[in-house]
Amino acid sequence: MQRIKKNAEAVEKQVAQSLIKANRQKSEVQIIVVTKSVSVDDTQAIAALGYHHLAENRPEGLQLKQEAVTDPAIVWHYIGSLQTRKVKQVINKIDYLHSLDRWSLAKEIEKRADHVIRCFLQVNVTGEESKSGLRPEETEQFLSDLQSFNNIEVIGLMTMAPKEADEEALHKTFRSLKQLQETLKQKAFSNAPCTELSMGMSQDYPIAIEEGATFVRIGTAFFEE
Numbered sequence: 001m002q003r004i005k006k007n008a009e010a011v012e013k014q015v016a017q018s019l020i021k022a023n024r025q026k027s028e029v030q031i032i033v034v035t036k037s038v039s040v041d042d043t044q045a046i047a048a049l050g051y052h053h054l055a056e057n058r059p060e061g062l063q064l065k066q067e068a069v070t071d072p073a074i075v076w077h078y079i080g081s082l083q084t085r086k087v088k089q090v091i092n093k094i095d096y097l098h099s100l101d102r103w104s105l106a107k108e109i110e111k112r113a114d115h116v117i118r119c120f121l122q123v124n125v126t127g128e129e130s131k132s133g134l135r136p137e138e139t140e141q142f143l144s145d146l147q148s149f150n151n152i153e154v155i156g157l158m159t160m161a162p163k164e165a166d167e168e169a170l171h172k173t174f175r176s177l178k179q180l181q182e183t184l185k186q187k188a189f190s191n192a193p194c195t196e197l198s199m200g201m202s203q204d205y206p207i208a209i210e211e212g213a214t215f216v217r218i219g220t221a222f223f224e225e
């Protein structure tokens with residue numbers, strides 16, 4: 001599909017520019033294509049272009065896309081809040097969870113997972129009331145408590161920047177997540193290597209890459225008209 005291909009070229013160009021600006025390598029940033037708002041056809045089209053990291057934010061959407069896109073090379077990401085009662089339905093079908101944000105969810109994952117689940121702790125960096133995520137000051141204790149769990153590996157931190165943030169505020173938000181990630185990594189908790197940063201969406205991924213994102217989650221920029 002011409003539209004998606006053109007969009008993908010524009011994203012690649014922007015990613016390349018941001019990498020140069022930050023003096024980083026292409027291999028350091030994994031693009032995740034967020035397919036939550038698009039059809040099965042569009043999802044198949046993006047996979048056919050070689051994008052193998054796909055993200056959904058609802059159990060129904062995940063199931064629909066997984067039934068349609070059966071290439072074993074696809075790596076499935078779950079983003080957005082996950083209700084505890086839905087854990088059973090999704091947890092063994094995904095490769096990464098980006099929204100570990102509370103103890104009750106961790107407990108349910110520990111109980112239902114049949115293998116180690118790679119998770120990002122979702123952090124509410126700016127403290128917005130409306131947003132889910134742990135407060136930065138809660139994260140260290142949370143990781144310490146998680147050490148008794150066998151099925152959860154915290155590979156890093158995830159955040160969503162405020163929609164209305166200007167460039168300076170975005171830099172600040174992403175930079176503080178990076179600082180927190182480095183602090184937590186140094187604690188060397190047994191099941192939390194905490195080396196990764198999931199940050200940056202269509203609106204703000206260039207800034208996130210400049211600030212050290214290792215996974216960017218991009219939807220609209222791939223699929224818009």
Ligand SMILES: *Cc1c(COP(=O)(O)O)cnc(C)c1O
Pocket residue numbers: 034036057079080160200201202203217218219220221
């Ligand atoms: C929808 C969503 C994205 C992608 O947003 P776009 O603005 O479409 O790029 C990324 N992360 C999360 C958690 C989302 O819910």
